[in-house]
Every structure is written in C-alpha cells, then in structure tokens.
Amino acid sequence: MKLEAENDLMAVRLEKLHQLQEAGIEPYGGRFEVTHSTAAIREGFEELEGQEVALAGRLRAIRSHGKASFADLQDREGRLQLYIRLDNVGPGIYELFQKLDIGDIIGVRGKVFRTHRGEISVEVHQLTLLCKSLRPLPEKWHGLKDVDLRYRQRYLDLIVNPEVKQVFITRARIIRAIRSFLDSRGFLEVETPTMHPIAGGAAARPFITHHNALDIDLYLRIALELHLKRLLVGGLEKVYEMGRIFRNEGISTKHNPEFTMLELYQAYADYYVMMDLLEEMIAFVAREAVGTTVVTYQGDRLDLTPPWPRLTMLEAIKKYSGLDFDQLPTAEDARRAAISLGLEIEPGMERGKIINEVFEATVEPRLIQPTFILDYPVAISPLAKRKKENPGFTYRFEAFIAGRELANAFSELNDPIDQRRRFEAQMAERAAGDEEAHMMDEDFLQALEYGMPPAGGMGVGIDRLVMVLTDSPSIRDVILFPTMRPKEE
RNA sequence: GAGCCAUUAGCUCAGCAGGUAGAGCACCUGACUUUUAAUCAGGGUGUCCGGGGUUCGACUCCCCGAUGGCUCACCA
Numbered sequence: 380m381k382l383e384a385e386n387d388l389m390a391v392r393l394e395k396l397h398q399l400q401e402a403g404i405e406p407y408g409g410r411f412e413v414t415h416s417t418a419a420i421r422e423g424f425e426e427l428e429g430q431e432v433a434l435a436g437r438l439r440a441i442r443s444h445g446k447a448s449f450a451d452l453q454d455r456e457g458r459l460q461l462y463i464r465l466d467n468v469g470p471g472i473y474e475l476f477q478k479l480d481i482g483d484i485i486g487v488r489g490k491v492f493r494t495h496r497g498e499i500s501v502e503v504h505q506l507t508l509l510c511k512s513l514r515p516l517p518e519k520w521h522g523l524k525d526v527d528l529r530y531r532q533r534y535l536d537l538i539v540n541p542e543v544k545q546v547f548i549t550r551a552r553i554i555r556a557i558r559s560f561l562d563s564r565g566f567l568e569v570e571t572p573t574m575h576p577i578a579g580g581a582a583a584r585p586f587i588t589h590h591n592a593l594d595i596d597l598y599l600r601i602a603l604e605l606h607l608k609r610l611l612v613g614g615l616e617k618v619y620e621m622g623r624i625f626r627n628e629g630i631s632t633k634h635n636p637e638f639t640m641l642e643l644y645q646a647y648a649d650y651y652v653m654m655d656l657l658e659e660m661i662a663f664v665a666r667e668a669v670g671t672t673v674v675t676y677q678g679d680r681l682d683l684t685p686p687w688p689r690l691t692m693l694e695a696i697k698k699y700s701g702l703d704f705d706q707l708p709t710a711e712d713a714r715r716a717a718i719s720l721g722l723e724i725e726p727g728m729e730r731g732k733i734i735n736e737v738f739e740a741t742v743e744p745r746l747i748q749p750t751f752i753l754d755y756p757v758a759i760s761p762l763a764k765r766k767k768e769n770p771g772f773t774y775r776f777e778a779f780i781a782g783r784e785l786a787n788a789f790s791e792l793n794d795p796i797d798q799r800r801r802f803e804a805q806m807a808e809r810a811a812g813d814e815e816a817h818m819m820d821e822d823f824l825q826a827l828e829y830g831m832p833p834a835g836g837m838g839v840g841i842d843r844l845v846m847v848l849t850d851s852p853s854i855r856d857v858i859l860f861p862t863m864r865p866k867e868e
Numbered sequence: 869g870a871g872c873c874a875u876u877a878g879c880u881c882a883g884c885a886g887g888u889a890g891a892g893c894a895c896c897u898g899a900c901u902u903u904u905a906a907u908c909a910g911g912g913u914g915u916c917c918g919g920g921g922u923u924c925g926a927c928u929c930c931c932c933g934a935u936g937g938c939u940c941a942c943c944a
Contacts, residue, residue: 387913388878388895440904447901464901481894494902518879518893520905525879527936539879583943628943629869638944784944815943840944854944864935 388515395478396511404475406511411435411486418456420491424499427491432501434459435486435509437538438479440519448476449500452487453538460500461487472506482512530861543856546849549668550857553845556667557621557641560660566617566643571606573599573623579823580604580762582815583626586636599625603642604762604836605823608791611644611834612826619643621841632853633783636862639841644791648835650774653788654751657778657837658685661749661785661844669848676781676847679747687778689751692738700741704734731756731771746779761801761817763789764833780847788837795827 384390399406415423415432436454446465451458465473479485489503517523522539529536529543536543558568576595578585580602588597603620610618624640645652665672665683672683690698697703700720707713710730717724717737724733734756746752755775757765763773774790792798802824805817845857855861 386878391895442903442906443900444903444906445900447903449903449906451904460904462902466901494904496902496904498902498904500902515878515894520893521880523879524881525875525936527875528879530936581944624944626943629941631940631943632938634943640944787944838944843944866935 389513392480392511392513392515395480396513399475399478399508399511402475404508406508408486408507408509411507411509413486416456417452417454417459420459420501421457421499424491424493428493430491431488431504432491433486433488434501436484437512438481438483438485439516441479441481443477446473450476450479452485455544460494460498461489461503462492462494462500463503463506467502467504468506472503475508476506479508480512480515482514482516483508484510484512526855527863530855531863531866533859546845546851546857547859549849550845552668553664553848554621554841556664557660557841559667560663561619561643564617564656566619566645567615569607569610569615569618569620570622571600571603571610571620573625575600577818577820577822579818579820581626582759582817584628584814586625586627601626602838603640604838605820607642607644608831608834608836609823609826611646611791612829612831616646616832617644630862632855633843635842635854635858638854638858641839641841642837644834644836646832646834649790649833650753650776650788650835653835653837654687654689654776654778655685656835657786657788657839658683658687658749664844665848674848674850676850677852679781681748681780681847683749683780687749687751689753689776691754692734692742692752692756692772693754695742695746695750695752696734696738698742699745700737702737702741704730704737729756729758731758735759743779743784744782747781749778749780749785751776751778757801758804760789761805762792762798764792764794765797780843783843784840785843785847786837786839788835791831791834791836793827793831793833795824798827799824 384393396406413433413435415434417434417436420427420432434452434454436452438450439453439458440451442449448463450461450463452461463473463476486507486509487501487503488505489501492500492502494500517535517539523529523535574588574597576597578598578601583601585598585601588599590597601624603622607618607620619641621639621641623637625637627636628634630636661683662672662685665674674681674683693704702716704713707716710728710733713730713733714724714728717733720737720741722736722740724736753776754766754772757771757773760773760775763775766772766774776788777784778786802817802819806819808816842854842857846854849857851857
C-alpha cells in the first residue's frame, strides 16, 4: 500500500522519507532514554551547564546557517534550542539533520550551554530520528485558528497552541483536587452503569442503544442519581461518582452531548450541608488548580471565596423582577404576572413551572457572582423532598456562577410513597408529550421501600466549572474531542 | 430545529464593476559555523467548500447542499 501525497508539501516529505530509508536510516524509531525535559534543562541550567543531557521532542523551528544550524525542540513542557555543528556531529548526522523537517520527532544527546545571545541551548553530539512527519504543521506566527480544525484535529491544536495544553492541564488539576477533597472527607468513589434500562435522575432526552445478547434497548445514562441513591439504601452513606453523562439535546457553547458530572450523596445530611460542602469544595479546587479564589471570567471578576449569598427563588425573583409570587397564589395569577413581563406562558401551566420560567428569564443571567438559589417548586423537582412548612416547594438549591447553573442539590426525597406519586405526575406529563419528563422506575422505588436514609445530594457540572476556572468561553474549549458532525468525504 | 455570517495555497489571511487569483509563514534551489519571527538571491506550489443556474465569460451574482461560528429554542 502506497501513501498518496495530498499536496506538494507532502510529496516532498515522502521523498525525504524514501531517501532516509535508502540511506539505511530507520525513520520510525523506538525507545529513547530521555534524561531531562526542556523545562528541567532551563530550570536547572546552573548545575547542568557543560553537562551531557538527552532529550526528545518535536522539531518546531529550524534555522540553518550552512555548516551550523539552530533548531527548536518542543516537548510536553516547552521548547529548547538545539545547536548543531558539522564539526561536532560529523557529516553523517549533519546530513541527516538537513533532511529533517519541522514536525519531525527526534532524540538528541548533547552538552548544555548558553549562546552568545544568552539562549540556553543544547550543543548536539548525537541525533536519532524517532518519527518522520509527513504532513506540514500549521503556521508558526498565528498557530491554528480555524475552530473546526482545532476541534477535529485537537492534536494539532495542542502542538501549536500552548494555551490549549494549559487548559487541559488545569482540567486535570481540578478533577484531582475534587477527588482529593471528597476522599479526605470520607466519601467513597464508586462507578455505576452508564447503560440503563430506564434513563432516570434528570429531565432530558436519552441516547438509545441496543444489547444484542439480551435483545433489549438500553439508554445511555442522563444522570448518576438513581444508582447512587441505591447505594445509600445499601449503607454506603457517603458516595460520589465523577463520570460521563449523555443527553440527546442541542449543542451550544454551553452544551455538549456528552459531558462530565460529579454527583455526591451524604446520608443524614440535608441541602444546607450540601451548600457548605460545595462552597468549600469550589474554593479548595480553585486554590489547588489556579492558585486563587478570585478569578476573571470573560471580563467579570468572580469571587469564589465562601460564604456565597443564599436567597430563595421567590426572594430572588422579587429582587430582580419586582414580582412577589407570595401575593400570587393561583396559577392564573402567576401566569398573568409572567405575561406582564413579556413571557409567553401557555394556559394551564402549573404555578411552579411559571415561577421557574420567570426565574430563568429574569434572575439567572444576572447571577454573576456565585449564588445559592433555594427552594424550587415541587413541579420541577420530582426527586427532592418537600418543604414541611410549604409543600409546593422543595428543599432544593442550585448554585449559579457567571449566569449559569453550576450545581443542583437537594435534601433527597426518601418517602417511597411520595416518590411514586411524583413519578406518576411525570408519567402524566410524558403522556402529554413531554419527552424529557422522568420515567417510572419501579426498581428504584423498590429500593426506596427498603428504606433510604435521609440524605443531601448534589450534582456539579465539571465542564462548566473548568470553563470558569480557565476563562474559556465555550464548553468545547474544555473538552478535548467535542462532539462534531463527521466530515463528509 | 430557526435566523445571520463564514468557507480562497499546508497554515494565517487579502482580493474582484463578473475578465480564470495574491501576501506572510511553510515549502523548493543556492549562499552562510552562535542564530532566534535568522538573513540574502531566486521559485507560486490552488477542485477559490460541493452541485446546479444566469452570462460570451463566475472565486465574484442567483438557487440547492455540506461543514463550522454566533444568536435564539431545548438543556446542565
């Protein structure tokens, strides 16, 4: 099989590949013992000056001066200049070097020194070709800007745009910090199925797949909730899972069909415990990942330092829209008030849903600083415990940052009879055409009937947290390979 | 799913009243043994996203389609 050159630049490189092979040089090498990274050489220059080191990486620039040349080698930590002289390496290696292209991966051994211009460099004595690159890299001044190519060929993005690499390093730090925070507080990390016979725990349309041997359809999970609660029934008491969730919904700068969610549950706690836990966890994670609890997001200064303001949904609506739903006891009162704000509300919508519509339209976008919004209507909270003193509302909060939801938590509903009624209400909505209404989950109800301890539980959107802490405008900037429509051939 | 915008060399981008295309980097040839966005002398390497249409002639105008971006809708 012969590789076709797609353009002249590739043809030139293929020709060089053949020349190397004819000269007996292996263009796809193997193991190479690296003694130092580029950063280690730079940082340890005082001790390393004059010493022999071995490093490997990708050629990013070549400055040839006839019988001596400079090159920039890039490894995962940065770049370092190489200096190659015919006198030092002999004609064989120097000729090999002259056949190299930007993008080739090489290993070199040589002496650490500083050039006359002050640049820390390695004077090459030995050079090994580790991988011949057959396609040209994007341009050195502007990098790769085409977002389509950046997402589809993330490896190129990572090679030429250093700030992209930093985002994903920070993402890893954030996830490590979350684990370390929860582990240190006695939470047990668990793994539950991603394929569910019933897609529950959230209001969303699922992806459907099929198991051949069992001949059943399965849903990719839309939440972690119902399995983690089964573990509370099983006595695990403090559990968390950080995992991929799949929702068959639209794609936007804030939504990817698969995304990462943290959910945690703590027996004998309530949603106030969850509030304390969340603000402490976010502050800890911010300090660990970016070194501060005050960050800038898209021009807004965000102060993540606890405590965060807490107000109920009705208080927030009153504050931002002036509407006082305590004075609007019926659904029709609520509907008229919402319409007066310019919202479109269908006749017959429940009061709780209308309140939520008003909240989303008037309050949510204005919650820039981290804020807890408490006490959501029961109609939109089928898994949360009802407020004792006000059964139309639940012990549920959401945390907002930069105008978007970061976390969702409640005092978990552990009354199996009420839970069944809530599912039945959801089923009625599903029958009425709401594809996102929850499905009845008899298996989960059975677990509740054995008895689930009262508990606080919480879900945190990890991608959105990463966006805030890396000042990324789009969720696609914090997901290595975001969902894309396949390129047609 | 809807509206608007974009798509030109490997990359970043110009271009046009409708007369078959240009820059920088990259690349190729040559010079150069401490340069660094190396320099100097030369070379343009292209399915102007795809398919139709209008026209003597389309990268340019019109229609359809593809992909992406933004806004909106749904959602976290």
